Structure formats: structure tokens, C-alpha cells
Amino acid sequence: MVKIIECPRDAMQGLSQFIPTMTKIEYLNLLLKVGFDTLDFGSFVSPKAIPQMKDTKEVLAGLELENTNTKLLSIVVNERGAHDAVQHDEIEYLGFPLSVSEIFQERNTKKSIQAAKEALNNINAIAQEHQKVTVAYLSMAFGNPYQEHYSTSKVLEMAHELSEMGITILSLSDTIGTANAKDIQDLFENASKLLPNTELGVHLHCNPFKATELARAAINAGCRRIDTALGGLGGCPMAKDSLTGNLATESLIEALQDQPSLMPALNLDTLKKASKFRRQNIG
Template identity: 65%
Template structure:
């Protein structure tokens, strides 16, 4: 089984024109009918840093969760955001971006890596006490634009540190679209041996023409948690000025079908409806 994490939050967060709250909510409600394992639907972060997500609380209030098994994930960048996110019973997963790049950690959360690790420890306790699951995204797992040296072994050391702290879900994030297929293969080959008890995921940013190949690679290396976004929309506005799109959900669905020989357990009609809505109202 592969858990598909659809990411409307990451798809929308870097768009310059503000998407009305009711449009965001309608789009996410359509995604809730598809059958994804989880929706990365919003974030509780500074509205100055990510203005597009300033209405996450209002969006949440308009979601219909009565007939879906899909879980909600919210991204936070500090303890204050985590405290706000865990106050909402509708949210099952709290996600935190931890980077192997000191520069990006400061750009993204205004903290050093060591300070961010202190935040991780505190948020992990909050999640345990409020029955939430904690996901740490290891940003810049496949390189960065800041001329800082990093490699797979450095990423794995950070992942092992998180595992020893008690983090059970770790997602390796290609924040700027710098990964190659070989990079993904090497990292997961090593990670699967030393982190066999963890749920390991991947969050890839790539050109649409590469999405199918990356999706196939993630499946081939045994990745159990894959993030994607319809249309390959989005990217990280905190990493650099130009956005590199997310792994396209359409490509992932096709790769799953080819890999398993069966259609993924998603409602493809509802998926099509959501995609048509995205094209008309989101981007």
C-alpha cells in the first residue's frame, strides 16, 4: 500500500493572487471525495511569510468531513503554530519543515537547525498529548541553491536523529527540484536499511515531463508515502524566487496503475471534477 498525500496547500501557497476562502474550501471539499489518504490542506504560519494561507482556519470551518476517510494535515513552522493546529480536532497530522540547509532553515522558520530541533522535540510532545501524528519534512534533502555542501549521508544522519527523538514519519523533500532519479534511489536504498521502523515518504518538486519517471522511481524503491499535487502546481516560495512545480498527481496515478497493474483505489471521476475546478479557479 502507498499513502498518497495530495497537497493543495503547497499547490496554492506560492500564488501571488489571493484565492478567495470559499474557492479554497470548495476545491478541498472536492479533493476530499477522491479518496486520498491525506490532504495537506493548509498551514498555521505567519501571514506575512505566506499570505495565501492566512485563512486556513476559515477554510477548515467550511470543510465537510462527514463522509470521507481522508485525513487532514497542516504545516506549522514553530510551537505557536503547532498549538493552534492541534486545537482543531479535525486535523490528524501536524507537519514541520526541518532542513539540512542552515540557510533555508532560517529563511523558512527564522531559526537555526539546532533551534528547530528543539521545536521538533516540543511539538512531538504536543502531538503525543493531543493524539496527533507528527510528520517531519527534511527540506533540501537533494541539494540546495545556497552553495552549502550536503549529501545523502548528511540527510540520513538527520533522519536518524529524528528517529531517535521519536519521530515516526519522515518525508524527504526535494524543495527546489534538484533531485535526479538516481538521487532518490540512493537515498531510499540507504534509508530503508537504517530506518526500517519509520514511515518514509518523499515530497518531490519537478518538471511535469519528469513526474512520471520520478513517481515510478519512488514506487520501485519502496516508498510508502508520496506527496503530489494536481496539475503539478506549486512550489516553495521560501526557497527561491521561481517556483518548481510539485510531482503531478496525474503522473503518480498512472505510475501506480502501471506499477501494480491495477487502477489506484481513488475515485477517478471525482479526481477529474477536482482537476477541472482547479484549472478553472486555481491555476
């Protein structure tokens, strides 16, 4: 069965117009009824850095969690954010963005890669102390636009280092939408061989016309943890292709039609309602 990690946080965080808190709550409550494995719902970061997420605590308080099996994931970038997140019993996962690119790490979290690794190690200790699980996102895992040295061996070396640190869930991330199907299949298969005891996933930014093909490549490589966002909303502003956004939930569902045994039980009527709500109220 494929775990779908729905990522409204990633979809919304880059939007310039602030989405009202009650609109976010209504949207997320629809998503909680769909049947996703996990909802990446918000982030405990500085409101100056990500203004769109300044109401994460208020949004969390408005979520209807009584009749859902969907788990909650929140992004943190430092120990302070981790301490804030673990105060909430409702949150099961803390996500941390680590990068293969020194330049992107500095721009994204204002830390060097080494400092980010140290922060991740501390965050993982905080998470474990409070019975939470850390999810590390390895961004720029398929290349970067900065003319820095890149190789799959460098990605695999960092992935192995994170496993040794005690990270049990790792998501290989195509931040700027450069990966093709072969890239995804090759890196995922090599990482799976290297880290058989790590739950590996993919977080893909891509052109919407290539999304289903890339989702199929991940599935065929054995990936059973895939991040998506309804409508493909979000993505990275540094992508060369202006159409690049998150892998659309709809594209993953289409790809899973080929292998129905891997399709999770989703409430497709509620999914349609959530999709309509997103188009009318979010973007």
C-alpha cells in the same frame, strides 16, 4: 498500497493573488471525495509570512468530513502554531519543515537548524499530548543551491536523529527539483535500511516532463508515501528550472499503472472534476 498525500496547501501558498475562502473550501471538498490518504490542507503560521493561508481556520470549518476517510494534515513552524492546530479534532497530522540546509532553514522558518530541531521536539510533544502525529519534512534532502556542504550521509544522520527524537513519519524532500531517478532510489533505499521502523515518504518538486519517471523511481525503491498536487501546481521559487513544481498527482497515477496492486481506490470522475475546478479557479 501507495498512500497519496495530496498537497493543495503547498500548491496554493505561493500564489500572489489571494484565493477566496469559499473557493478553497469548494476545491478541498472535491479533493476529500477523491479517496486520497491525506490532505495537506492548510497551515497555522503567521499571515504575514504566508498570507494565502491566513484563512486556514475558516477553511477548516467549511470542510465536509462526514463522508470521507481522508485525513487532514496542517503545517506548523513553531509551538504557537502547534497549540492552535491541536485544538481542532479534525486534524490528525502536524507537518513541520526541517532542512538539511542552514541557509534555507533560516529563510523558511527564521530559525537555525538547531533551533528548528528544538521546536520540532516541542511540537512533537504537543502533538502526542493531543493524540496527533508529527510528520517531519526533511527539505534540501537531495542537494541545495547555496554551495553548502551536502552529502547523503548528512541527510541520513539527520533522519536518524529525528527517529531518535520520536518522529515516526519522515518525508524526504527535493525542494529545488535537482534529484534524478537514481538519486531518489539510492537515498530512499539507504534511509529505509537505516530506519526500518519509520514511515518514509517523498515530497518531490520536479520538471513535469520528468515527473512520471521520478514517481516510478520512488515506487520501485519501495516508497509507499508520496506527496502530490493536482497539475503539479506549486513548488519552490528558488528552483533553477522555471517549470519546476510539485510532483503532479496525474504523473503518480500514470506511474502506478505499472503496478496496479499499489494503486489506491480513487474516484477518478471526482478527480477530473477537481482538476477542472483547479484550472478554472486556482491556477
